[in-house]
Amino acid sequence: MNEWVQVQSLLGQVLVSFLGDVLPGLGGARWWHNHVLMQLTPVQQQMVNQLPEGQLRRLDMAALLRVTSRNWSEIAFTRKMSREAKHLIGELQDARNRYAHASVDGVALDDRIRDVDTAVRLMVLLGADQATLWPVKQILEGMRDDADGGDCPRSHDAQSVEHATGAVTPSDEPEAQTAAEIPAGWLLGATADGHRVSTLLAGRSYIGIDFGTSTTVVSALRIGAKGGVEVEPLSIAQPGEYGESIRTPLVNTVLAWTGERLIFGADAYRMRQFLFEGKDVFSSFKMRLGVDIGPVYPATSLRRGSSPTPIETAQDAAYCFFSCLRPVIDQALAEGRLASELCLAVSVPASFEANQRRDLSDALNGLGLSEKNVCMIDEPNAAFFSYLHQTALTSDSTALFDRLRREPTNVLVYDFGAGTCDISILEVGLEGGTLRSRNRAISRFTALGGDDIDRAIARDILLPQLLQSAPGYEPTQREIDERLVPWLQPTAERLKISALKWASARNLSSLNDYDGDSPVFIENPVRKFIFGEHELSIEEPSATLSALAGALEPFLGVFDSEQSSYHVFAPVQDAVQKCGIDVTELYAVLFIGGSCGNLLVQHAVMRMLPKSVVPIIPRDLQTHVSIGAALHSFAYHGLSLDLVQPITAEPIMVVTKGAGLETLIPAGSPVPTVKEFERSLVIDRHGQQVVEVPICVSNESKLLGMLRIEAGGSSGFRQGTKVLLHASLTHDKLLILTASADGVRVSVTLTKPLTNSETTTSDALLLDAKQRYNMELLQTRGKPSIAVVLQLAAVAAEARAYELAADMYMLAQRLDPSISKETHICHAFSMAGRSRQASEWARKAYQRSPDAVAAYNMSCFSDEGEREKYLIESIAKENPPARAFLELGKIYKNNGNSSGVVLIEKCVRRLEDKLGSGDISENECRLLEEAASVIRKDAVAARARVRRENRVGLRLPYSEDNLAASVSNGAVLGELA
Amino acid sequence: MTWRVPENRLSVRQRAVLTAVCRDIGKARYWIQGCAGSGKTLLLIHAIEQVAIRNPKASICFVTFTHSLKDLVRSGLSQELGARVKVVTHTQFKSDKKKFDYVFVDEVQDISKTDLRAIASYAGSLQLAGDPDQSIYKGRATESDINSLLEPRTERLLEVFRLSKLIKDIALSILPRSLLVEGQAKSSDANVQIRLLRFNDQDAEAAWVFEEARGNAKGGYNASAILFSTHKSLMEFSKRVAKHLRLPEPPAPEMSRNFEAELAAKSTTPNPDYREYNKHWEARRVPLAYFGNGNGNLADSEAKPMVYLMTYHSSKGLDFKSVFLPSVNADMYCGASKKELAEDPSIENRLMFVAVTRSRENLYVSFTTEQLHRTLRNLPKEMVVEASPKLRKLSAEQGLF
DSSP: OHHHHHHHHHHHHHHHHHHHHHHHHHHHHHHHIIIIIIGGGGHHHHHHSSOOOGGGGOOOOHHHHHHHHHHHHHHHHHHHTTTTHHHHHHHHHHHHHHHHTTOTOOOOOHHHHHHHHHHHHHHHTTTOHHHHHHHHHHHHHHHHHHHTTOOOSSSOOOOOOOOEESSOOOOOOOOHHHHOOOOOOTTOOOOOHHHHHHHHHHHHHEEEEEEEEEEEEEEEEOOOTSSSSSEEEEEEEEEEEOOEEEEEOOOOOOSEEEEEEEEHHHHHHHHHHSSSSSTEEEEEEGGGGTTOOOOOTTTSSSBTBBBBBBOOOHHHHHHHHHHHHHHHHHHHHHHTTOSSSSEEEEEEOOOOOOHHHHHHHHHHHOOOOOOOGGGEEHHHHHHHHHHHHHHHSSSHHHHHHHHHHHSSSEEEEEOOOSSOOOEEEEEEETTOOOOOOEEEEOOOOOOOOOHHHHHHHHHIIIIHHHTTTTTHHHHOOOOOIIIIIIHHHHHHHHHHHHHHHHHHHTSOOGGOOSSOOOEEEEEEEEEEEHHHHHEEEEOEEEHHHHHHHHHHHHHHHHOOTTTTTTTTTHHHHHHHHHTTTTGEEEEEEEEEEEGGGGGHHHHHTTTTOOOTTEEEOOTTTTTTTHHHHHHHHHHIIIEEEEEEOOOOOSSSEEETTTTTEEEEOHHHTTSSSSSEEEEEEESSTTTTTTTEEEEEEETTTTEEEEEEOOSSTTTTTTOOOOOEEEEEEEETTOEEEEEEETTBEEEEEEEESSSSSSSOOOHHHHHHHHHHHHHHHHHSSSOHHHHHHHHHHHOOOHHTTTTHHHOOOOHHHOOOOOSHHHHHHHHHHHHHHHHHHHHHHHHHHHHOOOOOOOHHHHHHOHHHHHHHHHHHHHHHHOOOHHHHHHHHHHEEEEEEEEOHHHHHHHHHHHHHHHHHSOOOOOHHHHHHHHHHTTTTTTHHEEEEEEEEEEEEEEOOOSSSBBEEESSTHHHHOOOOO | TTTTOOOOGGHHHHHHHHHHHHHHHTTTOOOEEOTSSSSSHHHHHHHHHHHHHHHOOOOOEEEEESHHHHHHHHHSOOOHHHHHHHHHHHHHHHHHHHEEEEEESSSSSOOHHHHHHHHTTEEEEEEEEEOOOOOOOOTOOOOOHHHHHHOEEEEEEEESSSSHHHHHHHHHHHHOOOEEEEEOOTTTOOEEEEEEOOSHHHHHHHHHHHHHHHOBBTTTTEEEEEEEESHHHHHHHHHHHHHTTTTTOOOOOOOEESSHHHHHHHHHEEEEEHHHHHHHHTTTTTTTEBBBTSHHHHTTHHHOOOOOETHHHHHTTTOEHHHHHHOOBTTTTOSSOHHHHHHHHHHHHHHHHHHHHHHHEEEEEEEEEBBBBBGGTTOGGGGEEEOOOOOOOOOOEEEEO
């Protein structure tokens, strides 16, 4: 890897010289501020702020690449250079991160060659001279020779996750982490271990719980008639509305508060149609674990303090659910003559991050089990064990096992539940009596679930029917998203199920294939929804087959990898790409999760794959995973065999001062961690009151959580105080973090993670503001304070959630009529594309205060004569908006009035000055672009456009001042050699 | 159609019976006996498929006892077979007087000796299915009549697949000598206690039963069924539902002898014509329909949630996830007069057995008298839950902000 240091240094020189040449030309006097400083992350900015202006050569590689990347469109435009270089820069940013956060094994030779090659290509593009290029080309050739020599492993997939199976206690020997060998006989139906198995089963019950978004299943292991291990789902007695018991293995993951009783399962699900989600019925709470936006049920009937079973958050709901399950699991075990001591494995989506696992683990306390008797297993692994076990027991498994013995086999596990769609690619093999299992890829938590399809039907088909019942009513987007669509969702789900059954009965592989008379699906009436003076209802909710096919099209229709991010095939493509294999290398697709029972889903996935790929549909989709979990429970708790011991796919890092990222747990570390990882940081500011330690996955845009250490006394921390971090991962992928600072007793709070996936900063801030707002709603029983409302409004506007922004501004005005936000509301509505409301609020704003902006806004909604009048009024007032000049100019120009061009030129001049000085907003760029085009100043227009495309504001949910510094800080902002 | 289990999912016993029937077809007559939910009709359908494949030119007829069963059988046949296999009621078959190479008769215990003889004379090969326990008509061929007349080889299916364990136990407590063995349940099968519901008056009962049945119904052939021992009680119930919905009363069926000519000529009882009755509800968008005697259509429940009203008699052979038995009052007429009861004391129990075994999962029995009808008075305590529910007052959702 030494060669990279050399290449990076040479690349740095090329970048510095190139940027130094082009940036001043682009940005004029303020190029350093606008084109460098403003393009950096806030932490980078803090450090660069301290540098004298123009010192490009003191930026590190990450900052240089970032500056180049963010200015590239404008550079490419002015220098007439290829836009493609942007891809190269992107690749190099990845490469830079790869070396900075490399796992203990380093970076594979293949990757290293590719990275150096990319560097050469970029350097050539940037016009590097031969003297600089020559040494890099030499390095590249040398590496290629090495590769041909063949003593290095060519392919080391840094993204892959090994599943080593071995003893539970992690061994220090490296072989133990990669060799995956367990005696698999009992799993594959053999009875040899029968005696031992029955001894183990005498005192304990091994159960598996598949905790699904919509359905939960509990399975238990027992010795079958032939002496082998058998697993069956337990029939769980669920309380009915009238006190009856409903026994079924499928337990709907729903809680309902009815008749002063908390019921769960089948009847709670049925009661959904009579109760209110979030008030007295709670469902889909699994999906909300780990994403803390405060009390997500502000309208709950079960408040803390007044109810013995409070449900204010998703985690409360999950805890209650498990508390309800425990006694009925005990009952089912007793009836099945199984032992009462429980050893449990719970299956979770493979992509569940530590925060989600942490919340689930807390909720599992509701079962009242000792922690050592509970473990988690990733759903795809559980599904595959279950499949192997079932195949061994019930059908001719020779062909499958022969294949597994012959070569490592790739199986893609497609798990499409109500709330999630998770894809994993397992590489499995059998050697002798042992099972080898390696997890090659886990797809991101895409949050694509059956729910999304229901919401699409509710929004596209049912919402218009609902709105027909109240012609004067125009709901806000927030009302649609958070009230009306959820209200319609159960009906949408039922329509979907009817249509899919209908299609299955006709063996249709797509709803579009049907050329007969389109049937109309009808549902029971939708209950009344009262909103002020409006009453909304649907007497006979209905959908034609073609309308349903239309709503399902994005999910099940033609797949286009560029556009179809909601398509059921998209996560497959993602996973396959991620593990670097070709689809032809897949042996089979194993479908699990309730939504896969849908034939159309199976077809939509399989038709994108080669014919050689085998679809595997378990006999019982809904109980399949819980059976695998029970098998795992037995192996783990009973036989002390860990069937799956994963390693981390991405590094866990800590953000330090000055754009620093320090690795806490490297990628490829075994889980659980063998020993604690340790990292020292230092406080570099005297009197610092708070130390914030943001923890992230891979990079700072994927924040996982934050440690906060507050100084004991009022004088704060001393400069130079060491901050010691300890991190470890438990078997269940829970991240345990501790921090201490120089013997000072510190309070450590693990803040709730903000997000499970990469989000923009404004999204994170929005989440934070929503959290505060929800908390406020709960505390004030629906009457939030103006400050919280206005804050949410402002953040929402910044995050482009304009509907929400408008909503919140209106709410603020309702709460306090003395504040004036009419113009804000008008703007938010206008940005949201709601011209009728925007016009109404423009009028209100003008009536209240007829200033230049209000007059201009009035002109937007007036007819021709009026329009001119308002524009003239606007430019005559103080601080007229630039746009007023343009609009009035356009009118004059069209009428042949020569003063039109003068006005437009005035507008362009004003904005061009701003462009030159750099202080120009995105909207002003847009305006300049338009104005300049009208008077044919195409070059100005184009510059405005590329400038606009480069500008995105950045703010982070932690403060740079509160960060700790890296002990070895030199690397981050060190001068380039 | 969900009830049509593919051949590879049949139980070992079912497969053995199917193999025997198909092997000997043309040489021997079989009588597939089996209780409610054991898969008799299913095996006949599979046998038909095999015969049709082996004998592409043969004429095939499926003879059912009721019109409603005719619908069910058709829904189980593939499109191709649907066009080729004639599905008729036994009365129609008789009046058609047409010969078929292969004839399959379901619910054989409900057909009279004379009619059976006639059917046999038009059949090249004849296969039978039926359950003597479910004989609910007077004057039909007994088990020994059928055996001596047609000399079939008997194969008995004892596993119950369609019914939950609890419903099976309930059925056994009504008709203890019935032979029922539990088959392997599907994972989604639920065992739900019977809900014994007492109401103060029949208006409240009708309103509650209708609303609950409608709420439980779903599209995709997941209709709810409300069953009555007589047409009269069905009509009374219908009027109360109309009152609850503030709609005009539906027209009573005409006991017409002209409704279906071929039926009228041969049928022992006049056939009720519910066409106007069904139109009444359809026009008012109420998902209610009478189903039976050639009225109503099971296929309607594919695209929308339907509530079917039926008599116990016409429900035979069908099953529903939620079944409601209203007005099971102490004085209910349960298929037999006092005199008839004296002659055949178990006839009432057989009819109630048929009614309760229509439910796959949820069984709601309601009454307004002091006591329940005698056929259900001795249900084991652990199988039932008693309640007096009130009609739900559905509050509307209020916009919060």
